[in-house]
Amino acid sequence: MxxxxxxxxxxxxxxxxxxxxxxxxxxxxxxxxxxxxxxVLAAVAVLVVxxxxxxxxxxxxxxxxxxxxxxxxxxxxxxxxxAVIDGSTLFPKTAMLQPADVGAGYQVTxxxxxxxxxxxxxxxxxxxxxxYAGLDITAFKSYLWFRHANLEGDGPPVFxxxxxxxxxxxxxxxxxxxxxxxxxxxxxxxxxEATSEQRPGVTTTTYTVLARDFAxxxxxxxxxxxxxxxEDGAELFEGTVMIAAVRVGDRVSFxxxxxxxxxxxxxxxxxxADRLCAADNAC
Amino acid sequence: xxxxxxxxxxxxxxxxxxxxxxxxxxxTGDVAEAQDVVQEAFVRAWQRWATVGTxxxxxxxxxxxxxxxxxxxWRGRRSRARAYVRxxxxxxxxxxxxDTVALVDALRQLPANQRTTLALHYVLGLSVADIAxxxxxxxxxxxxxxxxxxVALAQLLGDDNMAEVNRG
Numbered sequence: 001m002x003x004x005x006x007x008x009x010x011x012x013x014x015x016x017x018x019x020x021x022x023x024x025x026x027x028x029x030x031x032x033x034x035x036x037x038x039x040v041l042a043a044v045a046v047l048v049v050x051x052x053x054x055x056x057x058x059x060x061x062x063x064x065x066x067x068x069x070x071x072x073x074x075x076x077x078x079x080x081x082x083a084v085i086d087g088s089t090l091f092p093k094t095a096m097l098q099p100a101d102v103g104a105g106y107q108v109t110x111x112x113x114x115x116x117x118x119x120x121x122x123x124x125x126x127x128x129x130x131x132y133a134g135l136d137i138t139a140f141k142s143y144l145w146f147r148h149a150n151l152e153g154d155g156p157p158v159f160x161x162x163x164x165x166x167x168x169x170x171x172x173x174x175x176x177x178x179x180x181x182x183x184x185x186x187x188x189x190x191x192x193e194a195t196s197e198q199r200p201g202v203t204t205t206t207y208t209v210l211a212r213d214f215a216x217x218x219x220x221x222x223x224x225x226x227x228x229x230x231e232d233g234a235e236l237f238e239g240t241v242m243i244a245a246v247r248v249g250d251r252v253s254f255x256x257x258x259x260x261x262x263x264x265x266x267x268x269x270x271x272x273a274d275r276l277c278a279a280d281n282a283c
Numbered sequence: 284x285x286x287x288x289x290x291x292x293x294x295x296x297x298x299x300x301x302x303x304x305x306x307x308x309x310x311t312g313d314v315a316e317a318q319d320v321v322q323e324a325f326v327r328a329w330q331r332w333a334t335v336g337t338x339x340x341x342x343x344x345x346x347x348x349x350x351x352x353x354x355x356x357w358r359g360r361r362s363r364a365r366a367y368v369r370x371x372x373x374x375x376x377x378x379x380x381x382d383t384v385a386l387v388d389a390l391r392q393l394p395a396n397q398r399t400t401l402a403l404h405y406v407l408g409l410s411v412a413d414i415a416x417x418x419x420x421x422x423x424x425x426x427x428x429x430x431x432x433x434v435a436l437a438q439l440l441g442d443d444n445m446a447e448v449n450r451g
Contacts, residue, residue, distance in 0.1 A: 004405045004433070007386060011305035011406060014379040018318045020300055023293035026322060030329035110424040112396065120392055121435040128437065148431070152423040159427055 087113040090145035091164040095279035097255055099151055101271040106153030114146040123161060123243055123254040124177055124222075129184035129205070137180065139165070139172035158268065159256040162276075170250045174218045177245055181207040181222055192228040192237060201230040203237075210262050216248040216273035216283075221266050244269025248276035248283065292332050296325050299342050302407070303349060309402040310353040312391045314378060317353070324349035343417055346407070350399050389439040397432035400425055 021029075091113070099106035122140035125132075143163040151158040165173065184207055192203030204227050211221040221244050228237040242265035244255040253272040257265050277283035300321055307317040324345045328335050335341045379387065390398050396418075403409045403417065411429070415422045 004386070004401065004436070007309070007383070007405045008305065008408065010379070010383045011308065014383055015305060015308060015314060016378055018304065018314065020318070021322055023289075023296050026296060026325050027289065027292065027329050029322075030326045109421045110396075110427055112394070114394065119394065121431075121438045125434070125438045128441075133441065150421075150423055150427050152421055157423045157427065 087115070087145040087147065091147050091162050091251060092279055093147070093149075095251060095275050096147060096149055096162050096253065097151065097158070097160045097268060097272045097275060099153070101268065101275070102151045102158050103153060103155060106151045106155075106158075109150045109152050111149040112147065114148075116144060117141070119143075119146045119148075122163075122173075123245070123256060124180045124207075128189055129180075129187050131183040131187075132180065135176070135179050135183055137176050139169050139176055142166060142169050156257055156259045160272070161254040161256075163252050165250045165252065167250055170247045170252050171218065173252050174220065174245065174247050177220050177222070178209075181209050181220075192226075195228060195230070195236060199230055199236065201228050201236050203228040211266060214266060215270040216246040216276060218247040219269055219273065220245045221262060221269060223260070223262065244272065246270075246273040246276065248273055251276050251279070288332065288336070291336060292329055295328075295336075295341060299345065300325065303342075303345065306346065306402050306406045307349050307353050308379075309387055309390055309406050310350060310398060312384075312387050320349055320353045323352055346403075347417065385440065386436075389436050392439055393432055393435055397428045397435065400428040401432045401436075404429060 093111065096111075099108060125137065125140065140163070143165055145164045146161070147163075148159070148161045151160065163170075163173070184205075186204065186206045188202055188204050190200070190202055192201060195201040195203075206223075206225045208223045208225070209220055210223055211219070213219050214221065221242070224241045224243060226237065226239045227235065230236050239258065240260040242257050242260065242262055244265045246253050246255075246269050253269075253276055255265060255268045255272050257268070259265075303321045303324070304314075304317055307320045308314055311317045311320060327348055328341065328345050335344050338344055378384075390401060393401070399418065400414055403414045404411070409417065411422055411425045414425045418425070
């Protein structure tokens, strides 16, 4: 499978030599468009003048002309456009962990909401664990609204994710965490980002559940560790992600921090559960 | 004077178009469409060349414009047909290998901000700091997008090499 690290070289070699427009053609297109725009602007100016004159004529009427019918908001040039989903009610921003929950000086960045089906993964997905595929993990894909945001400040960044699910599926997502952390408690694989052909190694990944049901309706505190060791025994890479997952009703929040600070992440998980509770007085 | 300005732009276009093609191909997944987007971005650059040509890094301006064009849904629905009209049907040329196509297809399933960040980093080799400047977000946001994008890609590809903790 192609590797991101090789992508630039692959594209350089594999993309065909396309027949580029000559530079004068590019410049010509720019010039033509500028002229066309000038013509349109001139035409608009004429229309504005004429409309103004028309107003002078019709303005003497005792009954003004009826305004045009408002166009329904749902009518557009693209009638196949899906209905707009109001993420602000399905998973409001206020239901996410807030900067004040993390510490002074933190602020929200990269705050993005996603409509159903548009976000392809979850906090326990994307792993190369051999057992993962057989688990047939699908509940996370059924979200009604997904949102992620970062909380960044002077300390380590905190990554947050939140999803609203159809009735009952939030509990299935929590059950899927248990299935992944059990089936993928530990696995090895050759390679890893810190390795290369010249510096081969083996990467060991572990999931460890540190606490359960400490907040909300359900909760998990999980440590994910990744360690890559070269053939000579030297450590090439070591990383830890602490993950707090909390569920309140049909909403699930994840709090992730790339620091091995379980107590702090557990506390953040408790606060995330409080935010879920407060979002619609669910608790 | 005008001749020098034109020569300046022509050299800029010739030097940058191929590099830009790879970047936009990752965003669109279609070579003909990518070519159309790249040329359109350069058309717009020429329209503003009096200003853009004075920037320290005019290619950065073209990248931003090309990315906006490429990820626009409006463009996505129509440019394929327009590219077809302009360039004809895609010919039976040797193109990207199935592995590269699979990777680019997976990239295209990512949210636009992650896809653009990964393309800037892995295709054009921009640093996290440069991407932060170019996309007008915090460095931490770029790191998060890279990390999330890699994880999502790994899931989409079932790949052995990409799922990894963000290296910082």
